[in-house]
Amino acid sequence: MGGNRQLADRLAAAGQGHLIEVLAHATPADAAALTAQLDELDLELIARLVGQFVGHDEVASAAGPLAPPNAVPLARGPADEVRDRTARAAGEAALRAGHVGLVLLAGGQGTRLGFNGPKGNFPFGPVTGMTLFAHHAAKVAAVRTRYDADLPWCILTSPANDAVTRAAFADAAWFGLDPDSVRFVVQGTLPAVDSATGQLLLEAPGRLALSPDGHGGLFLALRRSGTLDWLADRGVQTMFTFQVDNPLTSIADPEFLGYHLGAGSDMSNLAVRKREPGERVGVIARRGDQTIVVEYSDLDDATAAARDAAGELVLWAGNVATHFIEAEFARRLTDDGLRLPYHRAIKKVPYLAASGRTVVPDDPNAMKFETFIFDALPIARASITVEIPRAAQFSPIKNATGSDSPESCRRDMNRLYAGWLEAAGVVVAHDDDGEPVDVELDPRLALDAADVRTRLAGHAPIDRPTALSAPWLATRLGDADLAR
């Protein structure tokens, strides 16, 4: 039939002729399902990506000397007191005016952690087993209360985890948030191809092997789903984007926001000082008048290790992947399709072989394509980077063990919360290695050291694993204060 002929021609032209054969031998139902998927697919884009990446190394898009980014340190003292009151006041005013939307990136696959399900469902709380979603939701609630503002919350999901993510929120009654103030946005997908031949892989007889199109997919997803309009209708001008796997995130930090607004920035970044030249973290840098993020794998050893006269790493700025982004900038970026470059990743992807058998490969066999959120930076008209102390705001859960794991996050969280409590005069027990006992703070009870000082001074010594939650506060203040 004409439709089939057309599809066959498109497949042949895109170098995917093997699928004509597959369609010819498929059951009618499988053929229909696969045809529907292929009709949705931009085969020309796939042909372009295969031509660019299969059989070639990924080349850095530009060359030239790298300099440190335009950066300011978050002016916090040791007890978390604020020193730059001007920036903070500007940020607080924007928050109180409701000009800020919150955007959680939760569409990833979390393969390194190896947890079955959306990473947001990972029960990271050492005492309560609280999930990452529950923790972020509690923080969103606390920030809304603090500024008495709506601050709508968007959650980026992917087709693979969208239903489970929505169910987690519904089952928990949206963690006490107004369901109308939370919106799920599903990012797009791109197909995986055989890394040697560029042929599209099938995951089942009538189904291509698809994966999320990378966190850069946020922009198109926000645009196509009407979410930029939804945010605009709610008065949002600036979006705070954060990652599901960093429970230490200071959501919509007012001082960071103040710097972003003061610099007239389209997109701003948080950075931590790299621990050592070889740390596996992207680096925020300047090339010419553009801000860029260079992946650690693209930095040669000498450049990564270069030091300035004071002995500090020149390229010190490790990317925390947390941003303020102007909604107008997201619109501009997507006015004409997506204006971000594609990257490739070589991964293990199970696939249906020509024999009809599913093969689970031992070695990476497939190429996936992704865009990255930080590739929007060079297009930004202005960008500012704000340095944060790592211990206070950054301890991501990426790996199952070792660094950036549930264990390291638990240690960092204990140290942070114990520090806040001790600054408020609360005695916290430490073990023989000097590590504080497990202590969890409900963000609705205390978002920072100042909240701990006003709300928890006078608390009894903490000598065993303890979760300090809103009910403890209720006994002191009465429920009315908590219900705001």
Ligand code: UTP
């Ligand atoms: P990572 O780069 O750590 O990827 O994502 P990941 O998929 O979560 O984990 P690995 O690499 O498979 O182990 C950083 C953040 O970006 C989000 C993730 O959910 C996480 O918050 N992300 C990543 C998306 O929202 N979409 C994507 O396509 C990729």
